[in-house]
Amino acid sequence: xxxxxxxxxxxxxxxxxxxxxxxxxxxxxxxxxxxxxxxxxxxxxxxxxxxxxxxxxxxxxxxxxxxxxxxxxxxxxxxxxxxxxxxxxxxxxxxxxxxxxxxxxxxxxxxxxxxxxxxxxxxxxxxxxxxxxxxxxxxxxxxxxxxxxxxxxxxxxxxxxxxxxxxxxxxxxxxxxxxxxxxxxxxxxxxxxxxxxxxxxxxxxxxxxxxxxxxxxxxxxxxxxxxxxxxxxxxxxxxxxxxxxxxxxxxxxxxxxxxxxxxxxxxxxxxxxxxxxxxxxxxxxxxxxxxxxxxxxxxxxxxxxxxxxxxxxxxxxxxxxxxxxxxxxxxxxxx
Amino acid sequence: xxxxxxxxxxxxxxxxxxxxxxxxxxxxxxxxxxxxxxxxxxxxxxxxxxxxxxxxxxxxxxxxxxxxxxxxxxxxxxxxxxxxxxxxxxxxxxxxxxxxxxxxxxxxxxxxxxxxxxxxxxxxxxxxxxxxxxxxxxxxxxxxxxxxxxxxxxxxxxxxxxxxxxxxxxxxxxxxxxxxxxxxxxxxxxxxxxxxxxxxxxxxxxxxxxxxxxxxxxxxxxxxxxxxxxxxxxxxxxxxxxxxxxxxxxxxxxxxxxxxxxxxxxxxxxxxxxxxxxxxxxxxxxxxxxxxxxxxxxxxxxxxxxxxxxxxxxxxxxxxxxxxxxxxxxxxxxxxxxxxxxxxxxxxxxxxxxxxxxxxxxxxxxxxxxxxxxxxxxxxxxxxxxxxxxxxxxxxxxxxxxxxxxxxxxxxxxxxxxxxxxxxxxxxxxxxxxxxxxxxxxxxxxxxxxxxxxxxxxxxxxxxxxxxxxx
Ligand code: HDD
Ligand code: HEM
Ligand code: HEM
Numbered sequence: 001x002x003x004x005x006x007x008x009x010x011x012x013x014x015x016x017x018x019x020x021x022x023x024x025x026x027x028x029x030x031x032x033x034x035x036x037x038x039x040x041x042x043x044x045x046x047x048x049x050x051x052x053x054x055x056x057x058x059x060x061x062x063x064x065x066x067x068x069x070x071x072x073x074x075x076x077x078x079x080x081x082x083x084x085x086x087x088x089x090x091x092x093x094x095x096x097x098x099x100x101x102x103x104x105x106x107x108x109x110x111x112x113x114x115x116x117x118x119x120x121x122x123x124x125x126x127x128x129x130x131x132x133x134x135x136x137x138x139x140x141x142x143x144x145x146x147x148x149x150x151x152x153x154x155x156x157x158x159x160x161x162x163x164x165x166x167x168x169x170x171x172x173x174x175x176x177x178x179x180x181x182x183x184x185x186x187x188x189x190x191x192x193x194x195x196x197x198x199x200x201x202x203x204x205x206x207x208x209x210x211x212x213x214x215x216x217x218x219x220x221x222x223x224x225x226x227x228x229x230x231x232x233x234x235x236x237x238x239x240x241x242x243x244x245x246x247x248x249x250x251x252x253x254x255x256x257x258x259x260x261x262x263x264x265x266x267x268x269x270x271x272x273x274x275x276x277x278x279x280x281x282x283x284x285x286x287x288x289x290x291x292x293x294x295x296x297x298x299x300x301x302x303x304x305x306x307x308x309x310x311x312x313x314x315x316x317x318x319x320x321x322x323x324x325x326x327x328x329x330x331x332x333x334x335x
Numbered sequence: 336x337x338x339x340x341x342x343x344x345x346x347x348x349x350x351x352x353x354x355x356x357x358x359x360x361x362x363x364x365x366x367x368x369x370x371x372x373x374x375x376x377x378x379x380x381x382x383x384x385x386x387x388x389x390x391x392x393x394x395x396x397x398x399x400x401x402x403x404x405x406x407x408x409x410x411x412x413x414x415x416x417x418x419x420x421x422x423x424x425x426x427x428x429x430x431x432x433x434x435x436x437x438x439x440x441x442x443x444x445x446x447x448x449x450x451x452x453x454x455x456x457x458x459x460x461x462x463x464x465x466x467x468x469x470x471x472x473x474x475x476x477x478x479x480x481x482x483x484x485x486x487x488x489x490x491x492x493x494x495x496x497x498x499x500x501x502x503x504x505x506x507x508x509x510x511x512x513x514x515x516x517x518x519x520x521x522x523x524x525x526x527x528x529x530x531x532x533x534x535x536x537x538x539x540x541x542x543x544x545x546x547x548x549x550x551x552x553x554x555x556x557x558x559x560x561x562x563x564x565x566x567x568x569x570x571x572x573x574x575x576x577x578x579x580x581x582x583x584x585x586x587x588x589x590x591x592x593x594x595x596x597x598x599x600x601x602x603x604x605x606x607x608x609x610x611x612x613x614x615x616x617x618x619x620x621x622x623x624x625x626x627x628x629x630x631x632x633x634x635x636x637x638x639x640x641x642x643x644x645x646x647x648x649x650x651x652x653x654x655x656x657x658x659x660x661x662x663x664x665x666x667x668x669x670x671x672x673x674x675x676x677x678x679x680x681x682x683x684x685x686x687x688x689x690x691x692x693x694x695x696x697x698x699x700x701x702x703x704x705x706x707x708x709x710x711x712x713x714x715x716x717x718x719x720x721x722x723x724x725x726x727x728x729x730x731x732x733x734x735x736x737x738x739x740x741x742x743x744x745x746x747x748x749x750x751x752x753x754x755x756x757x758x759x760x761x762x763x764x765x766x767x768x769x770x771x772x773x774x775x776x777x778x779x780x781x782x783x784x785x786x787x788x789x790x791x792x793x794x795x796x797x798x799x800x801x802x803x804x805x806x
Contacts (some may be wrong), residue, residue, distance in 0.1 A: 069421070102407075103765065299509045301511075302440070306437075
């Protein structure tokens with residue numbers, strides 16, 4: 001009973017990380033496709049769609065990231081300390097990537113000369129790859145259970161952290177392409193629908209491949225995590241990902257445009273949940289459990305109250321924004 | 336190997352403090368417009384709706400775009416700040432996260448609301464019923480207010496901690512309400528709130544003051560000048576009163592900070608007020624203008640009031656001499672600017688009330704054009720007073736800055752700092768460029784007819800046509 005509060009807050013923390021991985025992931029993914037689009041063929045057109053898809057939301061997804069950090073330091077101060085104390089290289093790199101990405105996204109709208117424009121595109125694209133890589137690498141470093149052994153560099157850059165980082169790059173590319181299919185459809189551009197459909201399928205295959213390699217790495221490095229991912233509490237989520245990722249690829253390959261975005265989010269979200277549940281009740285495997293790291297009960301109650309208000313107020317507001325966005329899309333096709 | 340060497344080295348205290356100061360000082364430049372511009376915009380929209388004034392509506396619509404650009408930059412710099420609590424001060428949150436973190440959690444909630452409603456507000460122009468649009472916009476000021484009060488709650492906790500039970504340095508129990516509403520929140524909140532409304536009013540008005548000086552003096556310019564300027568000018572004297580209350584509260588709450596503000600060395604009565612000037616290590620004052628007994632008079636309304644001096648606090652628990660001088664000069668700058676603001680406000684109201692029209696003196700508009708920048712300077716100076724005056728404590732009396740700093744080597748933090756300075760310079764450049772270009776576009780459009788300024792802005796609706804957004 002005493003564990004209920006901290007467990008709930010840990011679940012909310014995991015949900016915030018998942019929301020960032022999917023909502024932010026769609027954004028980063030768009031940046032990755034921007035990088036790969038090139039300047040010939042359909043590249044420039046694809047880039048314009050990416051701009052169009054990203055401009056309105058710009059940095060709003062950051063709120064999920066901020067929320068995750070805040071939940072971490074308030075709800076589980078020792079976890080916050082241990083990760084930042086040991087993994088600061090990863091966080092600093094991710095942070096720099098995040099700012100560069102924002103700055104150069106703005107820059108390319110301002111740059112008039114083609115050469116600076118290309119540089120801006122390049123920095124924006126590269127930072128879209130590196131940022132999710134480093135964020136996820138920190139999760140991998142945590143999952144490895146070895147953040148406090150060896151040097152800071154060894155803790156930050158281990159096979160596990162690199163495996164997690166690569167999975168996240170594939171996952172964001174997948175999410176990005178799948179959402180861009182939606183944007184291309186909404187904009188009524190069949191060429192680009194095909195363009196991103198093919199890329200979504202390719203990214204799904206890449207995700208399956210990299211995911212399998214990552215599982216092997218997990219199996220060698222942390223057999224316990226491997227077991228609870230495939231036979232313990234992580235299993236339902238791991239299974240969901242394994243079923244949904246090929247399913248989305250199939251759906252898009254056949255050109256059946258239904259549910260593919262929801263399924264994409266479910267696939268990538270389950271991936272994060274599979275990790276989180278597999279290592280529960282540990283926040284730092286082998287070292288720190290949820291119960292050991294928890295802030296006093298009054299703090300956890302306050303966090304739950306804030307979350308409740310967030311759900312009650314923010315969800316309907318977001319619904320309204322979404323509704324207006326869709327309606328204005330309808331209007332602009334009527335014109 | 337080189338990487339390993341680079342990752343070993345002395346303490347990162349100095350670069351960490353510089354980085355924190357740099358990023359906070361930048362972030363706070365965006366805060367006034369982020370919190371207060373929505374209110375001004377709604378006020379303008381309300382005037383437009385009530386009087387069927389299309390000019391007022393056009394102004395409101397354009398301000399809403401500035402609001403969105405501004406919010407986007409605030410989001411980037413704010414995200415960096417959040418990370419810095421881990422990258423620079425991991426031990427602060429390890430010990431006090433359970434208490435001061437709650438303020439930040441509420442802040443997260445508030446920013447969510449702000450981001451969403453800015454989106455709705457921008458979409459809503461001409462797509463919603465005017466009244467509905469206005470009513471939905473009314474969510475923005477309270478969201479901004481909630482964000483402000485919760486960040487300040489965290490900062491006030493650092494100044495006058497409360498609501499925590501400590502056993503051998505560990506927080507074992509938190510009284511959430513007491514940790515959120517600590518003593519200094521009372522004055523910090525009102526003082527800062529008024530500061531941001533003043534700043535926003537003056538900076539917006541200053542743009543139109545410049546336009547006035549350049550000869551554009553039509554209805555549009557006058558309205559866009561008068562509304563924000565009146566709000567800001569009315570708040571200025573109130574700010575002086577609250578600032579005075581804060582200063583007197585500090586005598587009890589943080590005597591060393593107060594002593595640094597006034598560069599008082601020995602605790603004494605009949606203490607003079609030193610304007611300008613510097614203190615040295617022996618307690619002697621150089622330069623500056625000392626007004627006899629004024630400090631004691633201001634604190635307790637009598638020359639016999641005893642005020643605290645720096646030497647009454649142990650040397651390792653008070654600001655260093657350099658820090659005391661910084662605190663003092665920053666405090667004087669703030670008070671000086673505030674006083675100048677009151678004089679300008681008096682001039683304005685004198686003309687408006689006596690002559691029932693706006694001033695027409697060129698000098699008035701020259702000063703009005705400077706008032707906005709002056710306010711930003713006062714805000715920065717105020718924060719320097721608060722933060723440097725608290726040294727060497729990160730949480731007053733409970734934790735030292737040097738005990739909170741990261742274990743990362745100095746070279747690492749210096750590198751991060753250098754990178755951030757470069758990236759921030761870029762961001763500042765785009766930000767200003769974007770605003771200048773918007774203004775130019777609007778001037779062009781004034782001769783062309785109706786347009787939708789919010790299309791393509793961050794958080795704004797997607798443009799109807801697929802094209803280069805933002806151009
Ligand atoms: C428009 C801006 C502005 C103006 C005109 C003033 N201030 Fe101020 N002041 C601020 C903007 C500000 C601020 C930036 O908002 C601060 C920083 C921290 C805070 O809560 O408010 C601040 C802090 C601050 C503090 C430190 C509070 C603390 O450490 O907790 C004191 C003692 C004063 N102020 C006093 C004054 C006095 C006596 C003023 C005029 C005579 C004055 N301020 C004008
Ligand atoms: C927004 C306006 C603010 C500005 C311009 C500002 C300015 C500064 C400056 C100049 C320093 C360096 C002091 C020194 O090292 O001598 C500093 C330190 C710091 N500030 Fe602030 N501050 C602001 C608000 C806040 C808020 C709201 C918080 C927390 C909720 C905060 C937390 C800190 C921390 C943790 C440090 C580092 C430790 C220390 O030096 O005490 N600041 N800030
Ligand atoms: C007096 C101090 C501060 C005030 C009043 C303040 C207020 C604001 C406001 C109004 C915004 C929205 C952006 C804008 O409108 O410009 C913002 C953004 C942000 N601030 Fe601050 N801030 C302060 C200091 C801090 C500090 C110390 C932190 C560190 C944790 C912080 C974290 C953030 C974050 C994370 C965002 C981005 C939120 C988003 O993504 O929407 N702020 N802040």
